[in-house]
Amino acid sequence: QRPPCSCSSAAARNGQRWGRAGFHGISERPHILEPSEMSDFVFPRHGCLQELMFKEKAWTAKFIRKQREEEAEERLKLQATDVAREKWELKAEETIMKFVNSPSSPANHLDLTSSATAFIAVNFAQLNLHLPESLSTRACKAHRAARRSRVNGEDETVCSEWLWAVHPQDPGVLEPEAYVAAVRLRLGAGFATEPLPCRACKGVLDPNGRHALCCAPGESTKGHNDVRDEVFDLVRMADATAEKEVLGLLETAPGLRPADILTNAVSPGLTSALDVGIAAPHASHAGADCTEAMRVRKRATYARFLLALLAEGVEYRPLVWSCWGREHPDTTAALTQLARQAARRRGASDFRPLLRRARARIGAAIARRAAGMLRACMPTQHRE
DNA sequence: TTTGTTGCGGGTTGACCACG
DNA sequence: CGTGGTCAACCCGCAACAAA
Numbered sequence: 001q002r003p004p005c006s007c008s009s010a011a012a013r014n015g016q017r018w019g020r021a022g023f024h025g026i027s028e029r030p031h032i033l034e035p036s037e038m039s040d041f042v043f044p045r046h047g048c049l050q051e052l053m054f055k056e057k058a059w060t061a062k063f064i065r066k067q068r069e070e071e072a073e074e075r076l077k078l079q080a081t082d083v084a085r086e087k088w089e090l091k092a093e094e095t096i097m098k099f100v101n102s103p104s105s106p107a108n109h110l111d112l113t114s115s116a117t118a119f120i121a122v123n124f125a126q127l128n129l130h131l132p133e134s135l136s137t138r139a140c141k142a143h144r145a146a147r148r149s150r151v152n153g154e155d156e157t158v159c160s161e162w163l164w165a166v167h168p169q170d171p172g173v174l175e176p177e178a179y180v181a182a183v184r185l186r187l188g189a190g191f192a193t194e195p196l197p198c199r200a201c202k203g204v205l206d207p208n209g210r211h212a213l214c215c216a217p218g219e220s221t222k223g224h225n226d227v228r229d230e231v232f233d234l235v236r237m238a239d240a241t242a243e244k245e246v247l248g249l250l251e252t253a254p255g256l257r258p259a260d261i262l263t264n265a266v267s268p269g270l271t272s273a274l275d276v277g278i279a280a281p282h283a284s285h286a287g288a289d290c291t292e293a294m295r296v297r298k299r300a301t302y303a304r305f306l307l308a309l310l311a312e313g314v315e316y317r318p319l320v321w322s323c324w325g326r327e328h329p330d331t332t333a334a335l336t337q338l339a340r341q342a343a344r345r346r347g348a349s350d351f352r353p354l355l356r357r358a359r360a361r362i363g364a365a366i367a368r369r370a371a372g373m374l375r376a377c378m379p380t381q382h383r384e
Numbered sequence: 385t386t387t388g389t390t391g392c393g394g395g396t397t398g399a400c401c402a403c404g
Numbered sequence: 405c406g407t408g409g410t411c412a413a414c415c416c417g418c419a420a421c422a423a424a
Contacts, residue, residue, distance in 0.1 A: 214395060218417040221393050257391055
């Protein structure tokens, strides 16, 4: 008597002594394996796993090859564009000059509490612009503190790389118009001397433009999608099978689409449904921490489905940023894990360059969103 | 190719309820 | 009665998809 084919097919589960030939569906007749066939036989599940492993191997090789090509290409481009860089830096200086010399320049009412404002204030100084002495001193202190924290790796959970990105090939670079608008918003600088009628909602647009960050639903959605796409780029580096806007996660709610991005790269053994959100700190429901408030709100929205999703092996994870680019701690953890996974896949020893690059791009998308929302709210005659 | 439908985003508003 | 929290409905635009 030869041994039965001991796979976990329905036949085996039902106590039938013999499985079917090969993949247990080819023939209705019981099949007894001949000794000569035994060495070639592959259990269906093993076969599938092997196939997945081969594919994974091929993908990894492909990504490593692609990365090396990209790196070589970037090196060549950088060499070729040194002259262009100088030209662009000059242009950036001109943009800042234009901004500073505009009638509503914020030079006299800066709140020097963040690295961003410090950066701008020090640029004023470098451009030989007049700043009150006390302001200059505060600016220098804040700038030094910001630099120190950047060098030490602190304060990296705020995506403000776009402030320093002036060259078109920098990952977080903004278009000049968007840059000026985003910096003005960030500084709380005036766009007008008095409140204006909002073009988007017919309400009142305050002179410093904060209203725009809670209005303009079209630009808001567009910006959200841009941020989602930037996150997706990082996710795809970590997990080639990741998908956007996946439907049908739950049989009981087939129309539900809680995941902006569905990936296996964030939590081991679980599929993560990443839901991107951007919150305004001065919105009425923002609370003390707008990112935490939005995380709670998002989880409450899907509270009914969370257990069912978990039963399917899907973990719902909101990824929340403030509209100034600050990450919620959960977002930081998820991005770090994604960057680690991506670096591992690409054969890179350090995940931090990948993380920095992704953060810069996400920060730029958030800043671009703010600028777009402001543009949508400004009355036509006030738009530059 | 156009049009319609659906779900979602990020917010506001108002109803409702519990509590002091 | 005032306050604060929760919840649903709503706004308008976008993206994806299906149907015409």
